[in-house]
Amino acid sequence: MSARPIPPTSELTEPYWDAARRGELVVQRCERCGQRPFPPRAHCPGCGGPSLSWAPVSGRGTVHSYTVAHRPPHPVFAAQLPLVVAIVELEEGPRMVTNLVDCDPADLEVGMAVEARFEPIDDADMVLPVFTPTRRPGSTGTA
Numbered sequence: 001m002s003a004r005p006i007p008p009t010s011e012l013t014e015p016y017w018d019a020a021r022r023g024e025l026v027v028q029r030c031e032r033c034g035q036r037p038f039p040p041r042a043h044c045p046g047c048g049g050p051s052l053s054w055a056p057v058s059g060r061g062t063v064h065s066y067t068v069a070h071r072p073p074h075p076v077f078a079a080q081l082p083l084v085v086a087i088v089e090l091e092e093g094p095r096m097v098t099n100l101v102d103c104d105p106a107d108l109e110v111g112m113a114v115e116a117r118f119e120p121i122d123d124a125d126m127v128l129p130v131f132t133p134t135r136r137p138g139s140t141g142t143a
């Protein structure tokens with residue numbers, strides 16, 4: 001069995017991964033100008049300030065762009081094809097590269113509403129934030 005690639009972590013990104021383990025999505029916020037940079041930075045890309053704190057976001061956003069992979073980027077992903085790689089724009093502004101899960105690629109469109117979901121990576125103490133289309137109340141979904 002091949003192991004799934006594990007995202008590298010660092011002192012800078014550990015708060016993001018710790019929050020994901022709790023089922024929470026967090027993004028930095030500049031204490032000087034309010035910008036919400038992502039991925040994590042040591043200094044604000046807007047004003048250069050060094051004071052970036054971590055704050056929760058709603059986990060809601062929209063699809064800014066996406067692509068559908070029909071060949072696995074790594075053998076371990078072969079069972080997940082077609083694999084949707086997307087840029088999701090959070091309602092707070094930051095854009096994240098992520099996977100869209102539990103969706104038919106034929107139903108995808110730019111601008112569609114999505115929400116975060118948290119997927120544990122097998123055999124690793126890590127949880128990966130991914131996104132899935134927002135279900136309307138009363139909808140049963142496709143699972």
Ligand SMILES: [Zn+2]
Nearest residue numbers: 030033044047
């Ligand atoms: Zn700033």
